[in-house]
Structures are given as C-alpha cells and as structure tokens.
Amino acid sequence: MFATVASAVVEGVDGHSVSVEVHVSQGLPGYTMVGLPDASCRESRDRVRAAILSSGLVWPQKRVTINLAPSGLRKHGASLDLPIALGVLAASDQIEAERLEPVGAVGELGLDGSLRPVKGLVCLAGAIERPRIVVPERGGAEAAISRPEGVEVAASLRQLVDALRGDGPPLSPVLPPDGCESDDRGGDLAEVRGQPLARWAVEVAAAGGHHLLLVGPPGSGKTMLASRLVGLLPDLARPDALAATRVHSAAGVTLPASGLVRRPPLRAPHHAASLVALVGGGTANLRPGEISCAHGGVLFLDELGEFSPVALDALRQPLEEGVVRVTRAARAATLPARFLLVAAMNPCPCGEGGTSGRCRCTEQVRARYARRLSGPLLDRFDIRLEVAPPASHMLLDGPAEEPSAVVAARVHRVRALAAERGVGANALIPPGRIDELAPLRPEARAVLRAALAAGQLTGRGLARVRTVARTLADLNGIDEIDEASVSAALSLRAVPASVLGGPR
Amino acid sequence: MTAPVVTDDALARSLLATCHGMGPARLSWLLGGAPAPEAFEALRRGRIAGEPGPAPPGVTPALVERWATDARKLDPPAVADALCRLGVAVLTPDSPGWPYADDPHPPAVLFARGHLGLLAPGPRAALVGTRRCSAVGRQAAFQLSRELAQGGAVVVSGLAAGIDGAAHAGALAATDADPAPTIAVVGTGLDRVYPAVNRRLWAQVGERGLLLSESPLGTGPEPWRFPARNRLIAGLCAVTVVVESHVRGGALLTANEAADRGTAVMAVPGAITSSASAGSNQLLADGCPPVCCAADVLEQLGFDPPAPADTGNLPSVATQGDDLGPLARLIVGEASAGAIHVDQLVALTGRPVPELMAKLQHLRAEGLIRLDGSTILFG
Numbered sequence: 013m014f015a016t017v018a019s020a021v022v023e024g025v026d027g028h029s030v031s032v033e034v035h036v037s038q039g040l041p042g043y044t045m046v047g048l049p050d051a052s053c054r055e056s057r058d059r060v061r062a063a064i065l066s067s068g069l070v071w072p073q074k075r076v077t078i079n080l081a082p083s084g085l086r087k088h089g090a091s092l093d094l095p096i097a098l099g100v101l102a103a104s105d106q107i108e109a110e111r112l113e114p115v116g117a118v119g120e121l122g123l124d125g126s127l128r129p130v131k132g133l134v135c136l137a138g139a140i141e142r143p144r145i146v147v148p149e150r151g152g153a154e155a156a157i158s159r160p161e162g163v164e165v166a167a168s169l170r171q172l173v174d175a176l177r178g179d180g181p182p183l184s185p186v187l188p189p190d191g192c193e194s195d196d197r198g199g200d201l202a203e204v205r206g207q208p209l210a211r212w213a214v215e216v217a218a219a220g221g222h223h224l225l226l227v228g229p230p231g232s233g234k235t236m237l238a239s240r241l242v243g244l245l246p247d248l249a250r251p252d253a254l255a256a257t258r259v260h261s262a263a264g265v266t267l268p269a270s271g272l273v274r275r276p277p278l279r280a281p282h283h284a285a286s287l288v289a290l291v292g293g294g295t296a297n298l299r300p301g302e303i304s305c306a307h308g309g310v311l312f313l314d315e316l317g318e319f320s321p322v323a324l325d326a327l328r329q330p331l332e333e334g335v336v337r338v339t340r341a342a343r344a345a346t347l348p349a350r351f352l353l354v355a356a357m358n359p360c361p362c363g364e365g366g367t368s369g370r371c372r373c374t375e376q377v378r379a380r381y382a383r384r385l386s387g388p389l390l391d392r393f394d395i396r397l398e399v400a401p402p403a404s405h406m407l408l409d410g411p412a413e414e415p416s417a418v419v420a421a422r423v424h425r426v427r428a429l430a431a432e433r434g435v436g437a438n439a440l441i442p443p444g445r446i447d448e449l450a451p452l453r454p455e456a457r458a459v460l461r462a463a464l465a466a467g468q469l470t471g472r473g474l475a476r477v478r479t480v481a482r483t484l485a486d487l488n489g490i491d492e493i494d495e496a497s498v499s500a501a502l503s504l505r506a507v508p509a510s511v512l513g514g515p516r
Numbered sequence: 517m518t519a520p521v522v523t524d525d526a527l528a529r530s531l532l533a534t535c536h537g538m539g540p541a542r543l544s545w546l547l548g549g550a551p552a553p554e555a556f557e558a559l560r561r562g563r564i565a566g567e568p569g570p571a572p573p574g575v576t577p578a579l580v581e582r583w584a585t586d587a588r589k590l591d592p593p594a595v596a597d598a599l600c601r602l603g604v605a606v607l608t609p610d611s612p613g614w615p616y617a618d619d620p621h622p623p624a625v626l627f628a629r630g631h632l633g634l635l636a637p638g639p640r641a642a643l644v645g646t647r648r649c650s651a652v653g654r655q656a657a658f659q660l661s662r663e664l665a666q667g668g669a670v671v672v673s674g675l676a677a678g679i680d681g682a683a684h685a686g687a688l689a690a691t692d693a694d695p696a697p698t699i700a701v702v703g704t705g706l707d708r709v710y711p712a713v714n715r716r717l718w719a720q721v722g723e724r725g726l727l728l729s730e731s732p733l734g735t736g737p738e739p740w741r742f743p744a745r746n747r748l749i750a751g752l753c754a755v756t757v758v759v760e761s762h763v764r765g766g767a768l769l770t771a772n773e774a775a776d777r778g779t780a781v782m783a784v785p786g787a788i789t790s791s792a793s794a795g796s797n798q799l800l801a802d803g804c805p806p807v808c809c810a811a812d813v814l815e816q817l818g819f820d821p822p823a824p825a826d827t828g829n830l831p832s833v834a835t836q837g838d839d840l841g842p843l844a845r846l847i848v849g850e851a852s853a854g855a856i857h858v859d860q861l862v863a864l865t866g867r868p869v870p871e872l873m874a875k876l877q878h879l880r881a882e883g884l885i886r887l888d889g890s891t892i893l894f895g
Contacts, residue, residue, distance in 0.1 A: 206859065206863075207859055208858075208859055208862040208869050209857075209858040209859050209862065209869055209873075209890055210859075211869075212869040212870065227889055371651055374648055374649075374650065374792075375648070375649060375651070375654070375677070375678060376648060379713075396889060397889070397890055398857070398888070398889030398890035398891055399890075400857040400859050400860075400890070400891075402859070403859075403860075403863065406863070459877065459881070462881050463877075463881065466881065468880075484870065487870075488870075495874075496870065496871070496874040497874075498877075499873070499874035499875075499876075499877035499878060500870050500873035500874040500877065502877045502880075503873040503874070503876045503877045503880070503887060504873060506880075506887035506888070506889055506890070507889065508888055508889025508890075508891070509888045509889070510888075510889075511889075
C-alpha cells in the first residue's frame with residue numbers, strides 16, 4: 013500500500029534529489045499531495061490520472077496520499093508526473109515494488125500516457141541516487157551528458173510499465189552523445205571590411221577575454237562585429253562545456269544536436285530585459301538569467317544606453333567574480349556567470365554624435381543618455397572602441413580581409429599561452445599575479461608612469477591596461493611586455509567623450 | 517596670489533551681505549552713508565546707523581528685525597578666518613581698482629578669488645549664452661573665446677553650463693601663462709560650486725583667472741541672484757556678445773543690461789532651424805552687429821583690424837613636429853585639419869593598426885593630440 017520512487021527537481025542549475033512517496037489506503041476515494049508543490053506540480057493529479065487510464069491501467073478508487081520529500085524544498089514544474097504515476101501504480105500493486113527499487117524517474121506525462129521532456133534534464137539526471145533512471149525519449153541525450161551510464165528512455169507510460177513488469181522488451185540504454193558539432197560560427201570576419209581598427213580590437217578582445225565597449229552610429233556594424241567575435245573563441249574546455257550545458261538545460265535553452273555545448277554561446281538579451289531575466293532569480297523557482305546562459309561565451313548587450321541602470325549595475329559583481337549569487341527569502345543559488353561582455357551603444361540618442369558631426373541632440377539630452385552608464389561599469393570595459401561606418405569604396409572595392417579561421421588561429425595561440433599560466437584568459441589574471449605574469453620592460457614602465465601622472469589612468473585602470481598589454485604582447489609573441497604593447501593598450505582604453513556625456 | 521587682508525570695512529560689508537535677502541540696493545540703503553563697521557554694530561543693537569533715505573521696496577520693520585537677529589548670530593572673526601582660508605579677497609567701493617565706479621547699479625561688496633589684476637582697466641568682452649546650447653554654439657563659444665584671449669582681450673562670462681562654460685574653457689586654453697584672461701562672475705558664494713558639472717572649470721578659473729561674486733560665502737543657488745549677476749557681467753565689459761540664446765533667457769537680460777549702460781551688444785548668427793539661436797538672431801534683426809569671427813569683437817574693443825592673411829592662431833604643425841618622425845608629423849597634421857578616425861588613418865598611411873595605436877599614445881602623452889574614443893583630435 014506504500015511505494016517510494018526516486019526523482020529530482022532543479023533549482024538554479026542544481027538538481028535536488030526528491031523522494032516521491034505514495035500511500036494508498038482504504039477510505040473515501042480522494043487525492044492529497046503534500047511537500048510544497050507549486051501550482052503546476054499540483055496539477056499533475058489530473059495528468060497522472062488520465063495517463064494511467066489511457067494506458068489501460070487502473071486508477072485506485074481509494075484514498076491516495078502523496079508526499080514529496082524533503083518537505084522543505086519547493087517543488088515546481090511537471091517533472092514529477094512520471095514518478096508520481098509509477099508510485100501510484102506500485103502502491104496499488106500494479107507494479108512490483110522491488111522492480112521499482114533501483115529505478116529513478118523524471119518526466120512530464122501527456123493525457124494519452126506519452127512522456128514529454130522537461131527542462132534541466134542535465135542537472136536532474138545527476139541528482140537521482142539510483143543505478144538506473146528512466147527519462148522521456150527526447151531527453152535521453154541530455155540526461156546522458158551528466159550520467160554516462162544507466163540512462164534509459166521510454167516513449168510512453170505503458171512501454172515503461174510493460175518493461176518493469178517484464179511483459180515487454182526491456183528499455184534501451186542511452187549512450188553519452190559524442191557526435192561532431194556542426195561548425196556554425198555565425199559569420200566570417202572576412203566580411204568586415206574597411207574597419208581595420210574594429211577588426212583588430214575584436215581580435216584582441218577574443219584573444220584576452222577583455223570586455224569590449226562599441227560606440228558608434230546606427231549601421232556602423234556593431235552587431236556584426238559582436239557576432240563575429242564569438243566565432244573567434246576556441247571551443248569550451250570540458251568543465252566549462254558541462255557548466256554551460258547545465259545552465260542551458262536548466263534555462264530551457266535548446267541544446268545542440270550533440271548534447272554538449274562545445275561552442276561558446278552568444279546571448280543577446282533585448283534592452284527591455286528585466287533585472288531578473290538578466291541575472292537570474294524569479295519568485296516561483298530560481299531560474300538562471302541571461303548572464304549565466306552566456307557562461308563561457310559572449311553576452312552581447314546591444315543599445316546599452318537603453319538598458320535600465322539598475323539591471324546594468326547588477327552586472328558588476330558577476331563581472332568581478334565570474335559567478336552570480338541569487339538570494340531570495342527562502343532560497344539561494346550560486347550560478348556560473350563568467351562571460352565576455354560586449355556592449356554596443358550609440359554616441360547619443362539621435363545616433364549621429366560621433367565623427368559625422370550631424371548630431372541633433374542638446375547637451376542635456378546627451379548628458380542624460382550618458383548617465384545610464386555608471387562610471388564603475390564603464391571601468392570594467394578594457395577596450396573602448398569607437399566604430400566608424402566604413403568608407404563606401406571599401407565596402408565594394410576594398411581588398412579581401414583575413415578570414416575568421418586565420419584570426420582564430422592567433423586567438424587560440426594566445427588563449428593557450430594563458431592556459432599555460434594557469435588562467436582562463438589574460439583578462440582573468442588576478443591583480444596579485446600581474447607582476448609575475450605580465451612583467452614590464454623599463455620603457456613600458458615609463459609609459460605607464462607618464463599616463464598615471466597625466467591622470468589618464470586610475471589604479472584599477474592600471475591593472476586592466478597591463479592585462480591588455482599582456483594580450484598584445486602575446487599576439488606578437490613577446491614574453492616581457494614591451495613599450496608598444498603598453499602604449500597601444502592605453503590607446504584602446506580611451507573613452508569616447510560622448511559616453512561621458514561631455515562635448516569633445 | 518597673496519593671502520588677502522580683510523579690512524574692517526570689507527569684513528563688515530561681508531557680514532551685512534550675509535543677512536537674509538540682502539541685495540545690493542538694500543545693503544546700500546542700510547549703510548546710508550555710515551561706515552560699514554558702525555552700521556553693523558548698530559544693526560546688532562537693532563538700530564540703523566547713518567541717515568537712510570526712503571526704504572527700498574520690500575524692506576519692512578520685520579525684515580530689519582530679522583537682519584538684526586541674523587547679525588547677532590554672526591561671528592565676525594570666524595567669517596574673516598573663512599575668507600582668508602579660502603583665499604577670497606573682499607572688494608568695496610573704496611578698494612583700489614574697483615571696477616564699478618560709474619555703474620548705475622553697482623554692487624555694495626564683491627568677493628574675488630584669483631588674479632585681481634584682471635580688473636584693471638583694459639579691453640574686456642562678455643561672452644554669454646544659453647545653458648541649453650547646441651554643439652555648434654559650444655564650439656563657437658570656445659573658439660571665439662580662445663581667439664579673443666589670444667588677441668589680447670579678457671573674456672568675461674557667468675560660469676554656467678553650456679555657452680558660459682565653453683567661453684571660460686576657451687580662454688583658459690588660449691595660454692599656458694598666468695593669469696589666463698578670463699573672469700567668471702557667479703551667482704553663488706565662491707565656496708559653493710554651481711553647477712556641479714563645472715567643478716573643474718570653477719577651480720581652474722579661480723586658480724588661473726578670476727572668480728567674482730557679490731554673494732557672500734555659503735550662498736547657494738538662489739534664483740534671484742542670477743539675473744542680478746548678469747548686470748555685473750555687462751558692467752565689466754565694453755562689448756557683450758550673445759553666442760546663442762533662446763527667445764527668452766538670461767543672456768538676453770545681460771544684453772539689456774549692456775544696452776542700458778550704453779556698451780556694445782553683438783550676436784553670433786545661428787541657423788534659423790535652431791531654437792537655441794532664436795534669441796540671438798532676434799538681436800541681429802534688432803540691429804546688433806553680427807560676430808562672424810573674433811576679429812569683429814576685437815575691432816569693437818579698439819584693436820587694429822588684423823592683416824587679411826591671418827588664418828588663425830593654431831600653432832604651426834611644422835614647427836611642433838620638428839623632432840617627431842614622419843608618421844607622427846602626418847598624424848598631427850591630419851588631426852589639425854579636423855577630427856580623424858583611426859580607420860581613416862590606416863587607409864591614409866597603410867601602417868598596421870597596433871603600430872598606429874602605440875604611436876597615438878606617444879603623441880597623446882606629448883600633448884599634441886587628444887583621443888576621443890578612437891577619434892583623434894588636435895591639441
């Protein structure tokens with residue numbers, strides 16, 4: 013009269029083991045569910061009942077009590093449909109409880125008894141403490157990523173029950189996916205013509221993982237540059253790929269055919285995105301935000317000046333630490349959020365405030381626009397690039413530019429050098445190790461001293477410039493940082509006056 | 517700048533000016549011909565020294581009583597100390613070089629910080645305009661001011677946002693030598709920077725030029741003080757130039773004050789599509805002479821008309837670039853002809869971007885160019 017089925021729910025990007033206990037006893041027919049289910053979880057009663065009946069099984073005309081343990085953890089979503097159904101069947105003696113003992117299950121049920129995939133299977137599969145787990149057919153590859161062995165798939169409740177009873181063929185195990193990824197890199201850098209500075213800046217940003225601010229009028233190619241940048245990045249290392257896959261799975265982002273997110277993701281949230289959508293959170297369940305979905309890849313914020321200042325300033329802590337800690341009254345989650353921030357904005361609301369000299373905005377309008385971007389956030393951008401529209405003759409008749417593959421080879425070399433130093437990218441060199449990892453030649457030191465004396469640099473700026481100089485020297489194959497690298501890094505840091513709201 | 521010595525008369529006037537709602541007319545009336553220290557002591561006892569004439573509008577016995585209360589609360593040594601500490605000199609009509617001797621509405625006391633020598637008789641031009649200016653207007657104010665300063669005139673303005681600020685910045689940029697020929701007449705106390713956006717400019721004018729105010733220390737931005745300060749700007753100058761003004765605005769008040777004093781009013785023509793130029797264009801329609809270049813103003817100030825071939829005051833690139841390489845000379849030369857983006861520089865020189873970027877930092881450190889993002893500006 014009693015059965016337990018192992019399952020799990022996802023919170024943030026972590027799976028939490030849940031034990032579904034079902035008790036069927038004499039009494040008035042009824043159904044009670046306890047253990048902090050949310051609305052969608054509570055609705056499972058009707059789905060489960062219909063699915064059992066559609067599968068030609070029997071719904072017990074007795075008192076059914078369901079407990080979702082641990083009782084303090086809030087359960088949400090439909091992923092517990094399948095374990096509840098199995099529990100009801102076992103408690104009403106339609107499946108032998110011993111056969112269910114080594115099996116965990118997760119999945120949503122259709123009214124016809126079919127099994128549907130749920131969000132976060134990567135996180136869920138790893139959290140179920142049983143030797144075998146059963147998941148919906150379309151989620152098999154996803155579940156197998158975090159659990160190389162013991163994942164079995166079923167298309168319907170009936171198929172699963174038959175297999176458990178020994179009436180039908182056993183379920184087929186799923187092997188971890190290892191297929192090759194299609195090499196879609198989102199456009200080639202060769203298409204960016206007549207903008208040598210922007211091409212170079214994108215290469216430097218990709219090579220060193222430096223946050224990049226693009227300022228330019230509409231149509232100058234800012235979005236084009238950002239999408240090319242992702243294509244230059246090397247494939248993710250296994251731990252990063254796993255972390256990215258977990259986040260994408262938990263957030264319900266479609267995973268690539270191969271299952272594992274190998275290519276660095278590009279996330280480009282719209283500027284109307286709320287704080288929660290950006291950094292994660294939510295009242296019903298803790299969902300990863302866009303910055304976590306961009307883990308290992310690029311977060312592209314187009315129209316930076318139109319984002320709410322509150323949302324932008326919330327980016328500062330994850331930018332520093334590489335993780336975001338989302339805390340709500342009852343729950344807290346730490347989500348991965350190490351991303352390369354690429355932001356694009358117009359110089360002013362009319363968009364013509366750059367070199368063109370056709371700006372129609374008053375100073376006050378410009379100042380208000382610039383105020384959206386707080387000083388501390390601006391400080392996080394190692395490369396500030398003013399993008400000018402290319403000369404028209406370059407677009408049509410310009411010489412062919414280097415394709416992405418050539419540039420990516422240089423980027424990969426610099427990334428490999430950083431890995432030898434034990435950092436993910438040059439931009440992540442901790443301040444304490446900068447003297448050791450980015451030693452300066454005396455001439456380079458003199459240039460920095462002069463820039464500090466002239467008020468061009470702050471203390472934080474100094475450390476940032478040295479990491480960019482490290483990347484530039486690496487691109488040139490120089491070990492000890494030379495004067496040219498430091499000088500060029502300082503030039504890359506020059507702030508467009510429009511971003512500060514002032515006149516030039 | 518030597519530490520100013522505050523005389524008893526000046527200190528007493530500063531103290532009286534601190535009382536509630538005390539403008540120049542009320543202060544003159546209150547003094548009524550008596551020496552200021554005497555008037556202050558009398559006020560503390562609730563009396564009025566000297567023989568005041570008919571009371572100015574708004575002065576009631578209740579107000580006088582309030583002044584007396586204010587005066588009793590003041591601590592004269594502390595005020596003197598604050599003036600000395602901030603390097604603020606107090607000028608009175610008896611001070612040598614008092615610039616408002618013939619003015620119809622002179623201030624009763626003036627607070628000054630900076631180079632008092634700028635108040636000596638000489639060619640002074642007011643450059644005034646709206647706070648809500650266009651980029652073109654700001655540029656015009658900066659350039660005119662720089663050229664006026666280089667031509668030998670002292671540029672006077674109000675250190676407000678917009679045109680005023682650009683005018684001071686232009687005069688400061690004209691020379692490295694002190695004093696820089698610019699006077700800012702402000703509406704607040706000299707220890708109260710307003711607007712905050714001009715904080716740096718305020719410090720520079722106080723350091724290299726001259727800051728003037730008739731408001732005592734601690735006075736915040738009170739609306740009535742700004743039109744009052746406009747008359748002081750007009751009263752200092754032989755020419756008042758309105759660079760940009762909306763149909764209504766403080767700049768036009770300054771122009772009216774100038775007209776009342778019989779000094780010249782000039783205006784910079786603006787586009788008919790720009791509302792920021794509507795007021796200044798109206799001045800032109802009313803018959804003010806137009807300002808098309810700095811020479812127009814200099815001529816009005818009595819300078820000789822410049823030789824026609826004079827193309828401006830830009831430092832010659834050839835002389836500056838002598839010890840630079842050919843690439844650096846080319847960059848500085850291009851930048852001096854107008855703002856240029858790095859991409860254009862690459863197309864011009866054919867040099868690789870990293871080399872150019874390193875070069876730009878060198879030229880920036882030398883002070884030959886500025887970088888506005890990836891755009892190269894001269895100087």
